Amino acid sequence: MKLKQLSLFLENKPGALSRPIGLLSKNEFNILTLSLADTQNFGILRLIVRDWEKAKKLLEKEGFVVKITDVVAVAVPDRPGGLSGILAPLEKAGINVEYMYAFTLRSEGKGVLVIRFDDPDSAVDVLKKKGIDVLGMVDLYEKFEK
Numbered sequence: 001m002k003l004k005q006l007s008l009f010l011e012n013k014p015g016a017l018s019r020p021i022g023l024l025s026k027n028e029f030n031i032l033t034l035s036l037a038d039t040q041n042f043g044i045l046r047l048i049v050r051d052w053e054k055a056k057k058l059l060e061k062e063g064f065v066v067k068i069t070d071v072v073a074v075a076v077p078d079r080p081g082g083l084s085g086i087l088a089p090l091e092k093a094g095i096n097v098e099y100m101y102a103f104t105l106r107s108e109g110k111g112v113l114v115i116r117f118d119d120p121d122s123a124v125d126v127l128k129k130k131g132i133d134v135l136g137m138v139d140l141y142e143k144f145e146k
Contacts, residue, residue, distance in 0.1 A: 001136035002070040002120050004052040010043045029055050035101035070120045075133035093126045
């Protein structure tokens with residue numbers, strides 16, 4: 001299962017992050033997870049929200065450039081070697097990890113990573129065949145509401 005991630009390009013200056021976050025908050029969007037990366041001139045805010053289509057429209061209406069990207073959420077055993085066990089079959093299948101970031105969620109002895117692959121459909125297939133827990137939006141909502 002793939003998730004839809006919103007990516008916004010922000011100027012690298014004070015207050016630039018507050019504007020989209022405040023806008024989402026004011027309109028009662030719950031941010032499930034986010035990542036912020038920067039360069040010298042701009043930042044990339046990546047986030048996952050429940051109703052990504054409405055959030056995208058809202059942000060674009062306010063002048064933000066929003067890109068939608070497919071990402072995969074994976075339950076990772078919270079123990080030494082947990083991530084290695086997920087990366088090994090992907091590497092064997094020739095699937096590249098472009099970036100990843102973690103949820104602040106930990107459930108049932110596992111953490112949750114969001115991973116952007118060069119081929120998300122193939123990544124999901126490989127992970128499922130190896131018995132690795134790939135999470136969909138419903139799975140994430142259930143974990144957050146506990």
